[in-house]
Amino acid sequence: MLASEVPQEGNATLGGHRKALYARGADGRLQIVQSAGWEVEEIVTRQAVDDLNRLAEDARQRVSAGLTSALEYHMHKARMDVPLLAQTTGLWQWRIRRHFRPAVFAALSTALRRRYAEAMGLTVDQLNKAE
Amino acid sequence: MMAFQHSHASHCESGVMSAILRHHGLPISEPMAFGLSSAMSFAYIPIVKINGLPLVAYRMPPKAIIKGLQKPLGLKMRFETFRNPAAGTRRLDELLAAGEVVGMQTSVFWLPYMPADLRFHFNAHNVLAFGRDTASGDYQLSDPVFETPVSCAADALQKARFAKGVLAPKGLLYYATGKPSTPDWAAVIPKALKKTTRIMLEAPLPIIGVRGIRRLANAVEGLAEKKDPAQAKMFIGQVVRMQEEIGTGGGGFRFIYASFLQEAAELLARPSLNELAETLVDIGDEWREFALSAARMIRDREALATPKLADKLRLIADREQAFFRDLRRAA
Numbered sequence: 001m002l003a004s005e006v007p008q009e010g011n012a013t014l015g016g017h018r019k020a021l022y023a024r025g026a027d028g029r030l031q032i033v034q035s036a037g038w039e040v041e042e043i044v045t046r047q048a049v050d051d052l053n054r055l056a057e058d059a060r061q062r063v064s065a066g067l068t069s070a071l072e073y074h075m076h077k078a079r080m081d082v083p084l085l086a087q088t089t090g091l092w093q094w095r096i097r098r099h100f101r102p103a104v105f106a107a108l109s110t111a112l113r114r115r116y117a118e119a120m121g122l123t124v125d126q127l128n129k130a131e
Numbered sequence: 132m133m134a135f136q137h138s139h140a141s142h143c144e145s146g147v148m149s150a151i152l153r154h155h156g157l158p159i160s161e162p163m164a165f166g167l168s169s170a171m172s173f174a175y176i177p178i179v180k181i182n183g184l185p186l187v188a189y190r191m192p193p194k195a196i197i198k199g200l201q202k203p204l205g206l207k208m209r210f211e212t213f214r215n216p217a218a219g220t221r222r223l224d225e226l227l228a229a230g231e232v233v234g235m236q237t238s239v240f241w242l243p244y245m246p247a248d249l250r251f252h253f254n255a256h257n258v259l260a261f262g263r264d265t266a267s268g269d270y271q272l273s274d275p276v277f278e279t280p281v282s283c284a285a286d287a288l289q290k291a292r293f294a295k296g297v298l299a300p301k302g303l304l305y306y307a308t309g310k311p312s313t314p315d316w317a318a319v320i321p322k323a324l325k326k327t328t329r330i331m332l333e334a335p336l337p338i339i340g341v342r343g344i345r346r347l348a349n350a351v352e353g354l355a356e357k358k359d360p361a362q363a364k365m366f367i368g369q370v371v372r373m374q375e376e377i378g379t380g381g382g383g384f385r386f387i388y389a390s391f392l393q394e395a396a397e398l399l400a401r402p403s404l405n406e407l408a409e410t411l412v413d414i415g416d417e418w419r420e421f422a423l424s425a426a427r428m429i430r431d432r433e434a435l436a437t438p439k440l441a442d443k444l445r446l447i448a449d450r451e452q453a454f455f456r457d458l459r460r461a462a
Contacts, residue, residue, distance in 0.1 A: 001381060001416055015246030018278060019378065020141040022162070022386035024412060030162070030390035032139065034278070040419075040426040041376050044368045047429055048182075049248050051365065079240065079252060081182070087295035121241070121290070 003033045011037025013045040052079050063130040069105030071096075071116060073130040078120040088119040135232055135261040137273045137280045141380030141387060143257040144196045145170065146275025147234050150259055154232050157204065157311040161275075166391025167319060168199030169326040171384050173451075174339050175347040181297070184369040187347065189383035191330075193255035193298060197234070197305060203319035207309035212301040216293045219302030220285065223260060223270075226306060232261045232273075236303040238294030244274070244281040253377075254298040260288075276378045316398040324395070324462035327388075331455045341455070344448040352441035360435055367425045367440060375422055382415025389415065403461045410454050417447050 003023040018034040025031050056076035062068040075085050075096075086093045099105050099112075110124065117127040135154055140146025145165040152159045165171070172191045179186040191199075197208055213219035226233050238254045239245055261280075262271040269282040283291075292302045331340040338346055347370070354363040373383070380387035389411040396404035421443045427433040428440070 001386065001412065001419065013246060013248035015248070017246060019276060020139045021381040022141060022390050023381070029393055030386060030408070030412070032141065032161075034139070038375070040371065040422050043426040043430055044371045044422075045248055045376055047364070047368045048251070048372065079250070084252060084296045087299075 003031065006033045006035050007038035007040075008036045009039050011039070011042040011045075013037075013042055013049070052076065060130050063102075066102055068100050069102045070128060070130040071105055072100045074116075074120055074122060074127055078122075080120070085116075085119065089115050091115070135259075135273065138275070139278050140275035142190075142378045142384070143275050144193065145387070147257040147259050147273075148196055148200055150273060150275065151232060151234060151307055152200075152204070152206070152311055155307050155311055157313065159204075160390075160394065162387050162390035163394055164196060164200060165384070165387050166327075166395065167203050167323050168196040169323045169330070170196045170199065171327055171388045172330050172340065173343045173383075175343045175350070176338055177350065179297075181369070184366060185350075187370050187373045189374060189379060189385075193236070193257075203314050203323065204311040205309065205314070206307060206311040208305050209308045211304045213293075214301075216289050216302065219292060219304070220289050223304060224263065226304065227260060227263055231306050232259055234259055234305040235288075235292055236300035237288070237291040238296075238300065239291075241287055241291035241294060242274075242283060243287050244277070244283060249376075252294070252296055254294055254296055254300055316395075320395045320399060321462045324458060328455045328459040328462065331451065332459070341448050341452045344444055344451065348441040348444035348448065351437050351444060353437075355435070355437045363435065363437060364429045367437070368429055371422045371425050374418060382418040385411055385415030385418060401461070407454070407458055407461060410450075410457070414447065414450050414454060417443070417450065421447065 001023045003025045006021055006023045014037050018036050020032045021035045022030045023033045056073060059068060059073040059076050063070055063073050080088070082093050082096055085096055099108060113124045113127055117124045138150065140149060140161045142161070142165065145161045148164045149159055149161045152164065170191050172189065174188045175185065177185040200206055201208055211222060213222065223233060235258055237256050237258055238252060239256045240250045240252045259273040260270050261273055263269070264271060264282065268285050270285065270288050271280055272283050273280050292300055294300065334340045334342070337343070351367065354366055375381065389408040392404045392408035392411065396402060396408065421440065424433065424443065425440055428435045
């Protein structure tokens with residue numbers, strides 16, 4: 001890749017940052033060239049983010065339909081899955097899945113709610129609602 | 132101790148090590164840190180899943196660069212992990228107060244200065260701490276993949292250092308205890324080159340090195356039959372992310388390694404390494420073409436044709452095989 005070929009088309013997922021790539025300058029030596037972004041990277045990053053958002057949105061709809069608890073929505077929103085949430089909270093995976101049942105979640109103690117909220121960087125109030 | 136100088140790098144671990152070494156009086160470029168620790172590689176590990184997708188890596192596992200530089204540079208790195216997060220933060224403060232620059236392993240997800248779209252649960256991101264603002268209590272960090280130093284609130288940094296999951300950092304801190312010295316280039320560079328060729332050509336597992344690329348090609352080829360199109364696209368998207376998004380300097384670290392070869396050619400006065408660097412830049416460009424066609428297929432600008440991507444990977448595997456054989460002869 002020549003320094004003049006380093007993509008500068010912008011990449012929204014970089015949030016305005018530029019990244020360092022190595023490219024060939026006029027003298028043939030490789031050097032760092034700042035890139036404002038490549039569309040290819042934007043496509044694959046968006047693909048991953050959209051997939052995570054889809055899981056969260058799907059969970060949100062199931063919360064409204066009374067099929068799951070706000071916990072599952074927040075787990076996806078925090079880009080986690082059950083094994084990671086289990087490791088972060090120190091709870092068994094089956095216990096977390098059980099807390100996806102709306103009735104069980106509604107009866108959860110404040111201590112457990114705080115543990116979940118802490119693990120996902122939320123307040124207890126935020127955890128209780130799927131929004 | 133002199134004031135800390137931040138510099139922009141393409142990869143976190145080689146960037147952090149280049150900055151630590153420079154701070155300790157040994158100016159070593161990022162490509163030199165990367166090449167000297169034999170960090171370039173390829174691995175396709177289907178049994179390790181990240182969000183349900185197989186692990187694809189274009190480099191050696193995390194910490195390989197930090198550890199790999201110790202021997203050639205006569206450097207001594209000290210590693211500390213902590214069971215208790217508060218103790219980990221206290222220790223960081225002690226080291227900073229003593230004027231140390233401290234490397235840390237963190238989770239990208241919890242670093243507030245990261246763009247939201249890049250905040251995945253990836254636990255092996257390296258950053259340097261070089262000070263703490265007394266008024267706000269925020270840490271001054273040098274994140275090599277950012278253009279300028281950043282600041283980070285204390286509680287966020289503690290969360291990032293003590294994230295759980297795959298490759299959990301456990302608060303890892305590392306810093307240099309011995310002074311690094313300019314090595315005997317004629318001894319250390321050929322050794323590092325040979326190690327890389329060994330990994331790429333002769334790894335005992337068929338999922339590492341050139342054979343790993345071929346194995347990935349076979350997996351990509353079979354995607355169309357085994358999985359629905361959306362899943363197939365997630366798979367190839369993951370490969371491209373590991374190659375470009377995560378800070379590889381482009382072309383899955385092939386360009387940064389080529390830059391190392393150019394430096395080596397100069398230090399050893401061996402022009403043949405310059406020619407090899409040219410070849411590797413071409414191979415890096417092939418990887419970029421692979422990424423481009425994968426992205427076009429993901430966006431349906433081109434029909435999803437996994438055999439076409441597989442053929443490209445096989446072509447790259449053949450070229451890399453020839454390249455690493457030549458490199459071994461040159462070393």
